[in-house]
Each structure stands twice: as structure tokens, then as C-alpha cells.
Amino acid sequence: MTATTMTLAGAINRGLRAAMERDPKVLLMGEDVGQLGGVFRVTDGLWKDFGPDRVMDTPLAESGIVGTAIGMAMRGYRPVVEIQFDGFIFPAYDQITTQLAKMHYRSRGLINLPVVIRVPFAGGIGAVEHHSESPEALFAHTAGLRLITPATPQDAFDGIQQAIASPDPVLFFEPKARYWDKGEVDDARVAAQLEGEHGAAGATAEMARARVAREGADVTLVAYGPTVRLALQSAEVAAAEGVSVEVVDLRSISPLDSATVVRSAKRTGRVVIVHEAPTSFGPGAELSARVTEQAFFHLHAPVLRVGGFHAPYPGSKLEHDYLPNLDRVLEAVDRVMTH
């Protein structure tokens, strides 16, 4: 095992490189992913090392990028597509939901589309409109797609490789505000998994698992991607106030590892879900329904959600009031603790 400290963005870059070295059919496609290395530099250096045939600067057309990636995947390629920002995924929404998600079903299993769509998402970076959104529920709602989102460099490194190895289309949501967070990465784990007995199937199953990021007894606090760090901070503060918070990092939104959350909920009896996406019809709504169905008689309090509002993402001077923060998470923890 070699553990290296790297940023979350750096871990994705290293993961992409490993996947490209492992399989010559892996291609990167997107706007500015080549010479520039992507606007967030996530593909930095790959164009130089793998050449423009494998790191393709595409025309500025999101539907075109995903649509042509589908055609290439039909011939056995594994395109990894970058959508430059969350809010720019919508021109490709039709290709993703009516074509990418449904081709395997339409062909009765004859066609696999192992396409990965990387999406820098969520807010907190002081950006202009359309650069801070969290549209994950729209894709999790569509059968045929998988959607994972890492919160740590380790999960970023492993997750991008698992996503590329998976025979299904995967949306890989990258919490852009966390790109520069550092952490230890063991680069042997995912390699062993992919080269192991269960290969891509094992990797696909593995990337769908939630992780208990901190153990606790009184409240289950569920987060993913950009809000995991906030959840851990909240748990820290709550602990100082005598409340023991268990933090679950979902890692995968589709499928949703509700079993891990339900197990935790049955012990704590209290669940708070925190995400940046609007709470209305958001991933937390689905999770809340599942917890209520499967752990109803263990609950001491209603399941609460902390998230974005049913309003367009505001101008950046207001974003820290729009986004869930420490105070709002702790307020929800207090509320479930009153029961």
C-alpha cells in the first residue's frame, strides 16, 4: 500500500490517469479538457501524456458531447465526458435521460453504454448564475443511470475508476468547492478490486455503498459530496454540547444505500439529512420516505431535511444563506433531539 496525500481534484486526475493506463478504450471528451486541462484543471497533463486522440477537446455543445460519446461507446469505447458546470448539463439532458439511460433496456441488454459523465457541481465558490447548482435528483429519478459523488480524495480516486469500469452509465458528481481539500489516498485498493475476481461487477457494487464517516448514538446525520465536511463539523460541535451524532456519507445517490441509513436510524431513532440541492423533491425526500417506511417504529422524531430552497440558486452574495450551514444543521439536530 502506498498512501499519498492529494487534493480531491488531484485524486480524480490520478484516477483518470490510472483508468487510461489500464484500458486503451478509455477516452476523455469535453470542452477545454485538452490543452487547458479543464477549467478546474482536473484533466491537467493528460492531453500531453495521452495525446489529443484520447483527450478530446470537443465542439461547445453538451448534447453533442454526450450523444457522440454514446455512439463511441456502442463501438466499445469508454468515454469519460466532462460537463464544464452543473448548470450546463441541461442541453445534454435529453441525450442523458432518453438515450444514455434507456439504450440498454431498449436493446434488451444487447448494448451496454459505459459512459461516465463528470459534473463539477454544487456551490459555495462565489460563482455567477448556473455555476453552483445541484441537479442530482433529476438524474437519480431516471432509471438506467447511476450517480455517485465523492466527499474525500480516496473516494474520488476510487470512485472515478469504479465508474469507468462499470458497464452502466454513471454520473460522477464532483463537489467543486471541495476540489482543493486534501486527504490520504491509498492507490492500491481500487486496483486490487478491479483486477480481482469480481472485476467491474465488484466495482459497480462497491461504489454503491454508503460509508459511516463518524459513529454516534443519538442522531443520524446523512450527507454526501459537498456537505459531508459540514456534517462532520456539525457532529464535532454537537459532541461538545453532549449530543452524539453519527455521520453517514451516502457516496451514491443512485442506487441509494438506504439500508445503511436505516440500520443507523434504528439505533439512533433520529435522522437529519443535509444536502445543497433544494429539499423539495430532493434526494432527502426519497431517503426520508424510505426511513419512514422501514424504521417507523424506531423513530423518536420526524426525519428532517436541511438543504437549498425552492428558489433559483441566488447571487453569490446570498449563497451562504441559501446553502445549509453549521447553524442550520445544528438547529435541525436540536429539533430532533427535543423528541
Place this chain on the structure above:
Amino acid sequence: MEAHGPLSDEGLVQMLTPAGERVEDERFSSFAAHLDADDLRAMWRDMVLVRAFDTEATSLQRQGQLGLWVPCLGQEAAQIGSGHALRPSDYVFPSYREHGVAFTRGVDLPEILRLFRGLQHGAWDPAAHGFHLYTLVIGAHSLHATGYAMAMDRDGLVATGDADRDGAVICYFGDGATSQGDVNESFTFASVNRAPIVFFVQNNQFAISEPTTCQSTVPIAQRGDGFGIPSVRVDGNDVIASYAVSQWALRRARAGEGPVLVEAFTYRMGAHTTSDDPTRYRTKADEQYWAERDPIARLEAHLVSLGELSDDFADGVRAEAKELGRRTRETVRSWGKPPLAEMFQHVYAEPHATVEAERAWFERYEASFADAEARA
């Protein structure tokens, strides 16, 4: 017929007049010069069979055996002509009206009706026929076709130096589709990547009820110009010209010379689908004008004038057509409801927890009725 614009005969390549008289085209005749009487009879036969199947499918919908049917009536020459120019090394991306092309790719025609009876969304093995599944979202497949062509190029299947080995993609769509963003994006991607693809537009003059003038003020073929894609307008009711122009386009693409746009100007003689009512938006006179330009009658007149359509041959084909109709009816009527479990199959290539949980619940739910019946 208009004098100019998208509904005119401006610049149409023609080799067979509506009366069935062979005429030369300076640029494209050479691409059809090798066609002999056997080849022409084969095209006539294919058109007759496809029309018989098409007519049978319309009847089956009227009898309640199909939920919907999408006739290709009137477009047989464009489809059979281009289909005959294809080789096994080529790959086809149809929209959903290309039953004629499907036939040239060896798809057993009645199988197409699985879609329209509501049994499944795709009914043939695309790889086995080099013929992708039908795509109902207008123009969405043009990008898949372009990506596929880009991948063929990468895979060294284009411009190999052996013209018999080279392959290309042909992508079919209609005049309405040319307004879609995806089609315009596919022109861009194909052009800048010099992809081996032929965009084959059947301008059948209607997008359901909307005339082509609703999509464009210039002939559709002119749209290639801005993308740097060479384009040709061909008489889509002329099977020989459709063949010749497709040969030219495919050879270029296979040789690595990049994409081509072919506009086959034709007429949708039937309705958009069996749910449509063309009497609301077009005249009898218009339909009559185009009935006189029927693609099958045109080739038939030509063959007869050459003395190359014997009664024996023609009767044989008509008997074959009748038999195809009978087999189509019987096949469709023999299909029952698919097993319920099919709903959950092939949603993902690897198991997905939500699908598995819902499948398990549904199986228990279904089994509960069996238990109740057993107890009763």
C-alpha cells in the same frame, strides 16, 4: 411544385423520369452505370415487398392488432435505392420509418411490429444487421451515428487502402429533424472530425402536418454548406438516382473524405402515423400529383419499356408479397403479452438495489394472488 425553396425540384438529380424514361446525369450516372436488369428487378421486388408489408401493417393497426403504425408509403425508392448502395461493412442509424432500409439489412420485417404492438422497444440485434434500433426522439440518433462513425475511423475501418473493406455510417432522418439542435450538432461534430458518415434526409414534405417550409426557407441540402459538408439533392422517388447518389456519398465517406448530406426529395403518400389525418392539411390534388410520381410505378414502367419485366417474374414477386402479408398477419396474431418480469430486465447491466427491491416486492405481490387462488 414550387419554383424555388425547400419544396421545389431545384437541383434534383434524376435518372428516371416519372414516366419511367432513363435520363443521364452528368455527375452521377457513372455511379449507377453497372446496374443491370437483374439489379433493377431486385430493387423493384424489394419495393413491392416492403409496400405489401407496410400496407398489411396499416391494416393490422386498423384491426386493433397494433397500437400504432408508421407507414413508409411513397418513400420506397429513397430507402431501397440507398439501402442497395450499402455494404455489410457499413452501419445504419435509422429514425423510425426506415422499414425499407431494414429490409435491405436483412431484418425480418414482421419483427419490426413487436415495437408497434407494444411488446418491446427494440426488436432486432443491431450488430447482427449493422442496423441500429429505431430512435423516436427526433434527431437524437444523429449524434450516436456521428460518434459511431468517429469510432469506426479510430478503429481503422475507413480509408484502409482496400475499398472493399472500408465502411461508413449512414444516418436517416426527415426534414423536420433538420431543425433539431442534435442534428445541427452532429453536422458540426462530423465536419470537424471528418467523420465517415452520410446524413440521408428523406424530405417527405411533412413533419406530421407541418410542411417543410415550416423548417426551412431554402432546400434542406443547402444546410450542409455552412458546416462545410458537401450536399446533393436527389429525386427520392427515383430509385436509380437515389442509389447512384448514395453510392457516391458512401464511397467518399468510406475513403475518408468526410461527411456528406444527401437530401432525397420525396412525398409521404400515407399519413404520418395511423393516428394522423392528412385530409386536415393537404389537398386531394396534391396527393394525386404525387400518386402520378409513385416510385414503384416509375421503375415498373422503365422495366416494362425495356422488356425486362416478364409476367412470370412479376407474378412471382406478387405472390411473394401476398405470402409476406399472410405471414405478417399470422406472426403478429401469435404474439401474446410479454412476461411481467420483463419490466425489470435490462434496466442496468449490473444489479441496482432499487430495481432489485421493487422486483422482489412485485414478485411477492403477484405471488400473493396465486396463494389466494390456491386457498380458494
